[in-house]
Amino acid sequence: MKRRHFIKNASLTSVGLAVGSTLVGCAEKTSEEKKATAATSSTHSKATLPLVIATWHVIDATAKAMEVLQAGGNALDAVEQGCMVEEANEKGQSVGKGGLPDRDGNVTLDACIMDKHGNCGSVVYLQNITHAVSVARKVMEDTPHVMLAGEGAKQFAVSKGFEPEDLLTEASKEAWKKWKVEAKYKPIINIENHDTIGMLAIDKNGDISGACTTSGLAYKMGGRVGDSPIIGSGLFVDNEIGACVATGLGEEVVKTVGSFLVVELMRQGKSPQEACEEAISRIVNKPNSNYKDFQVGYIAVNKKGETGSYSIHQWFSMTKFQDGVNEQIQSDYFNKA
Ligand code: ASP
Numbered sequence: 001m002k003r004r005h006f007i008k009n010a011s012l013t014s015v016g017l018a019v020g021s022t023l024v025g026c027a028e029k030t031s032e033e034k035k036a037t038a039a040t041s042s043t044h045s046k047a048t049l050p051l052v053i054a055t056w057h058v059i060d061a062t063a064k065a066m067e068v069l070q071a072g073g074n075a076l077d078a079v080e081q082g083c084m085v086e087e088a089n090e091k092g093q094s095v096g097k098g099g100l101p102d103r104d105g106n107v108t109l110d111a112c113i114m115d116k117h118g119n120c121g122s123v124v125y126l127q128n129i130t131h132a133v134s135v136a137r138k139v140m141e142d143t144p145h146v147m148l149a150g151e152g153a154k155q156f157a158v159s160k161g162f163e164p165e166d167l168l169t170e171a172s173k174e175a176w177k178k179w180k181v182e183a184k185y186k187p188i189i190n191i192e193n194h195d196t197i198g199m200l201a202i203d204k205n206g207d208i209s210g211a212c213t214t215s216g217l218a219y220k221m222g223g224r225v226g227d228s229p230i231i232g233s234g235l236f237v238d239n240e241i242g243a244c245v246a247t248g249l250g251e252e253v254v255k256t257v258g259s260f261l262v263v264e265l266m267r268q269g270k271s272p273q274e275a276c277e278e279a280i281s282r283i284v285n286k287p288n289s290n291y292k293d294f295q296v297g298y299i300a301v302n303k304k305g306e307t308g309s310y311s312i313h314q315w316f317s318m319t320k321f322q323d324g325v326n327e328q329i330q331s332d333y334f335n336k337a
Contacts, residue, residue: 047305049206051322052078054199055247055299059328061085062321065201075201075209076115076137083111083133083213086197090169094195097130098169099215101176103183104222107167110229111136111213116239122147122229128164129157133213136229146231167215179219196228198235198245200301208301210235210243216250226250232260242266242303244276248296248311256282262300272300273308273332280310280334297331310334 050069052062065082069075087096094100101107111132112122121140124147126132135157139148148156158164168176196214203209212235214228227250228234234250236259237243244262246253253259258279265275276298284291297311299318309318309331316331 047202048323049305050075050078050201050203051301051305051307051320052082052199052201053299053301053307053309053321054082054319055197055245055297055316056195056319057317057328058082058086058197058319059321059326060089061197061199062319062326065199066321066326069201069203073203074205075203075207076113078201078203079199079209079211080113080133080137082199082201083197083211084131087131087133087213090171093172093175094215094218095197095213096132096215097165097167098172099167100172100218101168102216102222102224103180103185103219105168105173105176106222107172107215109167109213109215110225110234111211112229112231112235113137113140113209113211114231114235114237114243115140115209116207116237118238120146120231120237122231123149123153123157124225124229125150125223126153126157128154128167129162130165130167131162133211135160135162136211136213147229149225176219183219185219185221196234196247198228198247198299200237200243200245200299202301202305206303208237208239208243208303210237210245212245214247227253227258230254232257234259236260236263238263238267240303242272242301244272244279244298244300246296246298247316249294252283252291252294252296258283258296258298262298266300266302271308272302272306273310276300276308276310277332277334280312284312284334292335299331 052065061082064085065078068078090098109126109132113136114120121136198212200210212228233254235245244259246258262275262279297316299309301307311333
């Protein structure tokens with residue numbers, strides 16, 4: 001059963017009432033491109049653009065992204081600025097400033113971003129810089145590389161004008177101290193009502209971009225990196241087909257190259273919803289899968305502007321801003337037992 005929980009906030013909807021254009025699947029494609037996307041373009045449906053979706057309940061972040069799009073900004077600017085809202089929110093303990101630390105008390109961030117041309121940038125194990133997603137964008141735009149890690153990523157950020165700061169807030173320090181009493185490491189399903197922020201947007205030109213940012217699993221081993229900054233696992237964008245972003249236990253997403261899988265399934269003709277469901281089934285149907293102990297969730301959008309989301313367990317949700325409505329949509333899920 002799908003439960004739709006509408007959050008119609010007057011101040012938010014006012015941002016997006018004057019929505020613009022509509023998109024028809026394969027406009028402006030060459031014949032080669034048409035061949036490559038035959039499966040997805042065979043049934044054209046109209047979607048009102050622009051649109052934004054994000055993992056979890058992040059209406060402030062999607063509102064910011066929509067504001068950028070409504071002002072004529074492109075999808076890349078929208079996903080970056082949307083993610084920055086959560087990175088700066090100290091109360092969110094799984095992203096940016098205020099993120100829960102690793103077992104040694106260090107807050108380490110992972111993030112990536114991908115544009116309509118397939119360009120991408122990523123940072124892993126970044127410390128002391130709140131806006132990891134923006135550093136990832138700089139990696140994409142200002143270096144010949146895709147990924148920078150640790151101290152190198154931090155030095156690069158500083159060289160680009162990012163101010164180093166302490167990301168461990170009092171609240172997160174207290175939580176870590178409490179955890180240290182028993183120091184049991186067990187990934188918790190849906191740690192709270194939001195987690196890694198993954199965001200996908202289609203701008204009024206029909207172009208897609210995506211971004212993903214996280215402090216990773218709380219109390220992870222020092223040096224651990226999850227799926228979120230790994231292009232193809234935490235995020236994948238193919239402007240001809242669609243895009244996907246993941247949240248949950250990163251190790252399981254990496255093992256199935258989850259986001260790339262979802263996009264490839266859409267290329268083969270599956271809807272975003274069907275593709276997310278198939279990618280989750282690859283995880284839960286593995287021999288000896290212990291899926292009851294962890295959560296993974298995907299959200300996806302295709303070139304036609306259709307969206308989907310699915311998770312292993314209940315309580316995963318997607319925030320969607322389209323047609324002036326900024327709403328949290330509870331995802332359907334696999335484990336109904
Ligand atoms: N996927 C992230 C990771 O494994 C965590 C999360 O989404 O909560 O680092």
